[in-house]
Every structure is written in C-alpha cells, then in structure tokens.
Amino acid sequence: MSKRFPRITINPDQMGGAPCIRGLRIPVATIVKLLAAGMTEDQILQDYPDLERDDIREALAFAAEAVNERQLPLVESTS
Structure with missing residues (x-):
C-alpha cells in the first residue's frame, strides 16, 4: 500500500477491497478482532x-492510523 505500511495491501478484487496482510486473504480487521478477543x-x-x-504489529499500527483519520460516531453515556 505505502512505504509506511508495506505489509498492508488493498486490492478491490480481493476481500471486497478491505486492507489485508501482504496480499493474503487475511484482513487487518480480522487480526485486530482476534487480539481484542484476547488471543x-x-x-x-x-x-x-x-x-x-x-x-x-503492522496491522495494529495501520488500524490505529485508520482510527485517527476519521471521526467515529460515539454515543454519550446517559448514566
């Protein structure tokens, strides 16, 4: 994808264009979800x-950068 994230690839013809690891059919989101689940x-x-x-490690860095690049809709707590 870029010099900054050389292990991340985006191909519109693969996995719906989701960012994946090195052209493999393993999306960045899958790696992040597995880590979040405690693996x-x-x-x-x-x-x-x-x-x-x-x-x-690069999947995590890419995900962190992606979150910084957009505003996320958060719902305020009403407690």
Missing part, C-alpha cells in the same frame, strides 16, 4: 501459519 500473537501465528509477527 496472543503466538496463538494467532499458530492459527494463521502464513502470517509473520511483523504482520500482526
């Missing part, structure tokens, strides 16, 4: 043998 890097690497540890 460790080692567990993810075991389940997805095509991934490398740097792929996971």
Whole structure:
C-alpha cells in the first residue's frame, strides 16, 4: 500500500477491497478482532501459519492510523 505500511495491501478484487496482510486473504480487521478477543500473537501465528509477527504489529499500527483519520460516531453515556 505505502512505504509506511508495506505489509498492508488493498486490492478491490480481493476481500471486497478491505486492507489485508501482504496480499493474503487475511484482513487487518480480522487480526485486530482476534487480539481484542484476547488471543496472543503466538496463538494467532499458530492459527494463521502464513502470517509473520511483523504482520500482526503492522496491522495494529495501520488500524490505529485508520482510527485517527476519521471521526467515529460515539454515543454519550446517559448514566
């Protein structure tokens, strides 16, 4: 995709154009969801043998940057 995120690829003909890891059919969102669910890097690497540890770390960095690039609709708490 870019020099900043060389492991992230976006192909409109693959996975609906979702950002993926190195052209694999593994979306960045999948990696982030697995980490959020409590999986460790080692567990993810075991389940997805095509991934490398740097792929996971770059997916997190890419996701953090993506969140910074847009406003997210948040609902105020009414408690």
